[in-house]
Amino acid sequence: MDYVTRVHAGHDAGLQRAFDAPTAFGMPAIQLGASEARLLELLVKLTGARRIVEIGTLAGYSALRMARAMPEGGRLWTLESEPAHAEVARANIEAAGLSACIEVLVGPALVTLDRLVEHGPFDLVFLDADKSGYASYGRWAQAHLRPGGLLVADNAYLFGRLLADEPTAREVRAFHEETALRFDSVCVPTPDGLVVGIRR
Ligand code: SAH
Ligand code: MG
Numbered sequence: 641m642d643y644v645t646r647v648h649a650g651h652d653a654g655l656q657r658a659f660d661a662p663t664a665f666g667m668p669a670i671q672l673g674a675s676e677a678r679l680l681e682l683l684v685k686l687t688g689a690r691r692i693v694e695i696g697t698l699a700g701y702s703a704l705r706m707a708r709a710m711p712e713g714g715r716l717w718t719l720e721s722e723p724a725h726a727e728v729a730r731a732n733i734e735a736a737g738l739s740a741c742i743e744v745l746v747g748p749a750l751v752t753l754d755r756l757v758e759h760g761p762f763d764l765v766f767l768d769a770d771k772s773g774y775a776s777y778g779r780w781a782q783a784h785l786r787p788g789g790l791l792v793a794d795n796a797y798l799f800g801r802l803l804a805d806e807p808t809a810r811e812v813r814a815f816h817e818e819t820a821l822r823f824d825s826v827c828v829p830t831p832d833g834l835v836v837g838i839r840r
Contacts, residue, residue: 649678654704654736661699665728671698672794676830677705680792687790689763690714693756695749695777696769700729707738716742717756719749749773753780761786767793772808774815782822785839791823796833
């Protein structure tokens with residue numbers, strides 16, 4: 641970890657375990673960087689978000705970052721399509737002592753999102769799963785965030801392919817354009833772009 645990351649966004653044992661888990665368990669190591677995840681943590685703290693939805697759990701690293709910033713009584717639902725990832729995430733969440741406030745739902749997000757509607761409206765929705773779903777996930781967020789709620793989306797540059805003539809790139813561009821219409825939004829120039837929007 642480089643100097644500024646270590647100084648501002650360092651890991652306790654629980655965060656380090658979740659950060660290391662993808663490599664340790666042969667999963668893709670595509671978790672947020674420590675500084676991006678710390679920014680998400682600070683956004684939760686700043687807004688007092690207490691009902692959070694995450695799409696794309698992996699090993700639970702970003703979920704732990706957000707959950708530990710929630711006020712007392714906060715709840716986070718995180719959606720993961722790969723049962724093996726969900727199992728690793730649950731163990732990390734348990735080890736960090738946060739299983740009372742984080743629920744991992746297994747299945748394709750388009751299916752599991754339906755089951756969350758009754759718990760809304762939500763204060764924050766974080767997108768970090770399959771990019772072909774971003775336009776749909778963005779519409780779901782628009783419908784189920786409270787006014788003033790936050791939409792955050794990673795990989796907004798689509799690994800450098802955002803302007804390509806291919807279906808996923810068209811989906812992510814639709815996500816950008818619809819988000820800009822319905823949210824006060826910005827794409828923060830992180831390594832792969834991070835959209836932050838406030839629902840109007
Ligand atoms: N937010 C995590 C990283 C998520 S990586 C972190 O920063 O720690 C993306 C995850 O999305 C992977 O685990 C992948 O299995 C999952 N995923 C892919 N398609 C999905 C879908 N349709 N529904 C739910 N999860 C999906
Ligand atoms: Mg990502």
